[in-house]
Amino acid sequence: MNIDQSLIEKLINARSIVFFTGAGISAESGIPTFRGKDGIWNKLKPEELANFGAFMKNPDMVWEWYNHRKKIIHESQPNQGHITIAELQNFFDVTVVTQNIDNLHRRAGSKKIFELHGNIERNYCAECKKFYNEELDFSSGVPKCFCGGLIRPDVVWFGEFLPEAQFEGGEKAAKNSDIFFIVGTSAVVYPAAGLVSTAKQSGATLVEINIGETEISSSADYSFFGKAGSVLPKILHEYKSSVKQ
Ligand code: BJW
Ligand code: ZN
Secondary structure (H helix, E strand, O other), X not given: OOOOHHHHHHHHOOOEEEXXXXXXXXXXXXXXXXXXXXXXXXXXXXXHXXXXXXXXXXXXXXXXXXXXXXXXXXXXXXXXXXXXXXXXXXXXXXXEEEOXXXXXXXXXXXXXEEEOOEEEEEEEEOOOOOEOOOOOOOXXXXXXXXOOOEEEEEEOOOOOOOOHHHHHHHHHHHHHOOEEEEEOOOOOOOOOOHHHHHHHHOOOEEEEEEOOOOOOHHHOOEEEEOOHHHHHHHHHHHHHHHHHO
């Protein structure tokens, strides 16, 4: 795959770059995506798992699903995609705006991160909102808060508002970005996907990296159809070779 020289020139002139990421960036770490051939939603119904009503109706089942995913995430490592984004901090003002809850950007060393859909490492009481970030004890069923409320994972389910400060931070970064990379997301879940048009309207160059076409491919200035863990290191390599000359 060739990296366009015009993109490298844009990078040389760029100050602020944003990585808007989705489940695809963590696929090479062994974490399943949601949609597509091997996606989670092929086997499970989101309406039965990723909404508050489902949790209240069957908290054991929803927790079983999250504990299963937590185990996969804990056993996984950041891949070349996450690592390259962290390395780019040596050259640019990098902001990561992620829909992922897996913490892999932080583990790879990224510093400025906005998490639009929460983080699987945190939990809070569904009633009084008190946080419980320690290891939870499931030996007598779904853990409860001292107020009697059920403890839930700190993730954003369908029909729930995104954490305001995280979304506002992401929006501001999108508006200020010179180059806005869209990596490994189907870009169908709103309001997160709306950041792509926010960035475009603010004049950013849109660069998509995905193994296939998506909803936003037609509006991207550059599209690289390949794995994030291969394409991102190539871009970094080409950039470094150009600035050395
Ligand atoms: C690779 C790769 C490799 C694979 N390299 N690439 C406007 C229009 C229409 C609907 C709405 C709208 N506004 C709101 C809505 C409703 C809803 C929504 O968007 N629905 C649409 C799906 C129709 N949105 C909401 O409900 C949101 N809340 C909200 O709007 O609040 C306001 C409100 C309040 C009250 C009433 C009404 C409104 C909340 C959305 C929360 C989403 N939650 C989830 C679960 C999070 C927790 C968890 O992980 O369990 O977030 S759903 C799931 O989808 C998860 C993801 O973050 C999110 C996005 O998925 P993502 O990351 O794009 O993954 P995939 O699998 O879809 O794509 C992977 C991509 O990677 C693919 O393209 C592959 O090709 C690619 N790939 N390997 C590069 N190696
Ligand atoms: Zn409580």
